[in-house]
Amino acid sequence: MRAVIQRVSKASVTVNGRETGAIGAGLLTLLGVHEADKQQDIVWLAEKVVNLRIFDDEAGLMNRSLVDTGGAMLVVSQFTLLGDCRCGRRPSWSEAAKPEQAKHLYLDFIEAVKSCGIVTACGEFQAMMEVSLVNSGPVTMLLDSQKKF
Known part of the structure; x- marks a missing residue:
């Protein structure tokens, strides 16, 4: 699985003018599925994303995760x-x-993120979507469950 994750102050997705998901502060995760992906890829990626320390602590250092901040994921x-x-x-x-x-x-993957206690919203699979976001930082990370980068 490949993911582009962006730390956001807000994000939303619409399909045909209808909002299908929206969040406040948290992470926007753009997710690509590889033909060789299995359940272990889902588990690895979900745990990695929700626990990745890319949110600021009181000193302004990136030491807090999505779990720590109580943020949401789109x-x-x-x-x-x-x-x-x-x-x-x-x-x-x-x-x-x-x-x-x-x-x-x-x-x-969405269910795995939810099982970590994260409020989760989503787009619509195979639909033409419009994604809006306010990138906070900006902070953008690339992840691959096969660790190709």
Whole structure:
């Protein structure tokens, strides 16, 4: 699984003018599912994201996690994170999971985050979405359950 996480003061996602999810302070997680992803990838990534210390403490140092701050998470499916742009000018999507598998793992990821006690909102799988956010910092991190970067 690949994720782009952004520390936000607020974020929301809309589909056809209808808001499907919104949060205040917390993390926006753009999630891409790889064809080889399994339950262990979900567990690793969910625990990593909710416990990543990227929120400021009283001294202004990044020492607090989403769990520590009581923040929320907005999860948006984004298969384009698996686009391979190394050859040519058109990305290859060959490593992205097929929609049926990706949806199942995406929903499992959301449940894994919720099971950590995090208030969680989400986008709509396979929909054209508009994502709005106010990046706080800015702080943006890239994570990959296969640790490719």
